[in-house]
Amino acid sequence: MSRLRALLGLIKGDPRADRVVPPSGFTAQLTVLSAAAMAFLAVFALALSLASGRLAERWGTELAQTSTIRISAPPGQVERQTEAVLEVLRTTPGVALARPLDAAEQRALLEPWFGPDLPVESLPIPQLVEVIETASGYDSEGLRLRLRAEAPGAVLDDHTRWRRPLIAAAERLRALGVVSILLIAMAVAAMVTLAASAALAANAQVIGVLRLVGARDVYIARAFVRRFTLRALTGAAGGTALGMAAVALLPDASAAGGFLTGLGFAGWAWLVPLAIPVFAALVAFLATRNAALRALKGFT
Amino acid sequence: MIELRDVSYSYGGDALLSDIDLALAPGSFHFLTGPSGAGKTTLLKLCYLELRATRGEVHAFGRDAAALGRDGVAQVRRRVGLVHQDCRFLDHLSVAENVALPLVVSGQDAPERRAELDELLRWVGLHRRRDALPPELSGGERQRAALARAVIMAPDVILADEPTGNLDWEMSLRLLTLLVELNRMGKAILVATHDLNLIRQAKAQVAARVLRIRDRQLQVAGADL
Numbered sequence: 001m002s003r004l005r006a007l008l009g010l011i012k013g014d015p016r017a018d019r020v021v022p023p024s025g026f027t028a029q030l031t032v033l034s035a036a037a038m039a040f041l042a043v044f045a046l047a048l049s050l051a052s053g054r055l056a057e058r059w060g061t062e063l064a065q066t067s068t069i070r071i072s073a074p075p076g077q078v079e080r081q082t083e084a085v086l087e088v089l090r091t092t093p094g095v096a097l098a099r100p101l102d103a104a105e106q107r108a109l110l111e112p113w114f115g116p117d118l119p120v121e122s123l124p125i126p127q128l129v130e131v132i133e134t135a136s137g138y139d140s141e142g143l144r145l146r147l148r149a150e151a152p153g154a155v156l157d158d159h160t161r162w163r164r165p166l167i168a169a170a171e172r173l174r175a176l177g178v179v180s181i182l183l184i185a186m187a188v189a190a191m192v193t194l195a196a197s198a199a200l201a202a203n204a205q206v207i208g209v210l211r212l213v214g215a216r217d218v219y220i221a222r223a224f225v226r227r228f229t230l231r232a233l234t235g236a237a238g239g240t241a242l243g244m245a246a247v248a249l250l251p252d253a254s255a256a257g258g259f260l261t262g263l264g265f266a267g268w269a270w271l272v273p274l275a276i277p278v279f280a281a282l283v284a285f286l287a288t289r290n291a292a293l294r295a296l297k298g299f300t
Numbered sequence: 301m302i303e304l305r306d307v308s309y310s311y312g313g314d315a316l317l318s319d320i321d322l323a324l325a326p327g328s329f330h331f332l333t334g335p336s337g338a339g340k341t342t343l344l345k346l347c348y349l350e351l352r353a354t355r356g357e358v359h360a361f362g363r364d365a366a367a368l369g370r371d372g373v374a375q376v377r378r379r380v381g382l383v384h385q386d387c388r389f390l391d392h393l394s395v396a397e398n399v400a401l402p403l404v405v406s407g408q409d410a411p412e413r414r415a416e417l418d419e420l421l422r423w424v425g426l427h428r429r430r431d432a433l434p435p436e437l438s439g440g441e442r443q444r445a446a447l448a449r450a451v452i453m454a455p456d457v458i459l460a461d462e463p464t465g466n467l468d469w470e471m472s473l474r475l476l477t478l479l480v481e482l483n484r485m486g487k488a489i490l491v492a493t494h495d496l497n498l499i500r501q502a503k504a505q506v507a508a509r510v511l512r513i514r515d516r517q518l519q520v521a522g523a524d525l
């Protein structure tokens with residue numbers, strides 16, 4: 001409770017106490033500008049991280065629930081082997097739905113490569129069977145063995161081969177986004193520490209006078225801490241607003257655009273960047289307080 | 301209230317003060333004299349704990365200064381009023397704000413204390429200059445503002461380092477009158493000065509003890525003053 005009161009007191013401030021340290025225009029502007037730039041970058045890092053997370057989750061859930069069986073057999077045997085595959089699937093625990101793709105669906109799959117009006121019926125194209133799993137999934141090794149016995153031309157593709165590296169790549173992108181945000185926070189802390197240290201050094205005489213009239217270190221530090229916290233908050237709020245506007249102006253997500261057009265926030269995730277100014281202010285608060293108390297120990 | 305027992309102070313291997321014994325009791329009035337560089341300012345700094353004795357003990361309001369942290373030193377300084385020759389103001393604050401500074405930093409800047417501030421500014425004759433900035437003040441006005449700042453916390457001890465160094469004789473007498481008034485209120489006063497005329501004038505008004513630093517040691521000045 002006392003910490004909350006202290007924080008509220010810090011935000012509310014004391015105009016008379018604030019005036020004891022003279023204003024420093026140039027460093028103030030630099031701090032605001034740097035905080036704005038860092039917040040702008042943090043918005044993009046956050047967008048990257050959240051979009052990668054969404055992608056990994058989507059790939060993980062969508063692809064994990066589906067698989068395909070490809071049946072390559074001489075023309076006279078395709079229909080029989082398809083029936084055998086469907087029979088095997090009907091009696092396989094963990095399979096929710098299995099259906100052979102019809103000619104129109106197979107044509108649609110090939111259309112991006114061969115164009116429209118492809119005579120699917122006249123080509124030796126394998127028959128595809130789409131398999132939808134239940135939540136618990138099926139035993140893929142067991143299914144492969146049964147398919148080999150019942151339908152020698154059937155090959156099970158459970159997407160694992162290419163799903164795993166995609167998900168791993170998306171998760172690494174997400175981790176990179178988080179690391180970027182942490183690095184940005186560290187850069188803000190370093191920048192505020194440097195600016196606060198410069199301000200403390202420039203105000204050595206003021207600090208000397210304050211000490212002589214009985215000011216405690218905490219009081220002197222508070223005058224600097226509040227100032228730098230508010231500067232970081234102001235700058236980061238501006239940078240965040242600009243960053244969010246820039247993300248909002250990115251093209252909408254589309255299948256043709258792939259991952260890049262989906263780089264943004266979705267739904268409630270638009271609220272997440274609003275935490276950036278608060279986080280920047282917290283980082284500035286801790287960095288200034290630490291720098292001020294350490295520097296004040298060095299003053300006689 | 302402030303007591304130095306067998307205190308020595310060295311800087312860079314050179315002894316500046318040796319075997320100093322001094323007690324600033326309530327209602328006492330001391331002058332500290334001696335040639336320039338004798339160590340008057342150093343002795344005052346030991347009294348308000350800006351310097352730490354290299355040997356001996358300094359006690360402030362019953363507390364051993366060596367055991368005090370920075371917050372403890374701040375607490376002591378709230379009970380000690382300081383008047384420097386160069387005044388040491390914050391030039392971006394008005395006279396009234398500078399005088400009120402000890403109240404602000406100690407969190408005692410309540411509205412009811414504003415009336416005390418007005419009264420104090422009137423007492424030192426600066427009520428019409430309350431909104432002026434320190435660089436706009438004359439030497440005498442600066443010294444009086446420094447005295448007002450030194451007493452606003454109603455300190456028990458007032459230490460003044462060459463408070464009349466930049467003043468003409470008339471203004472010096474005015475400042476001395478203020479110090480004598482404070483002493484009659486029970487404050488312990490220690491004034492470091494090389495102005496012997498001021499000391500003689502003060503002795504006519506108050507029972508002041510005159511101390512002199514000679515050869516790094518503190519002596520009671522006699523008739524040779």
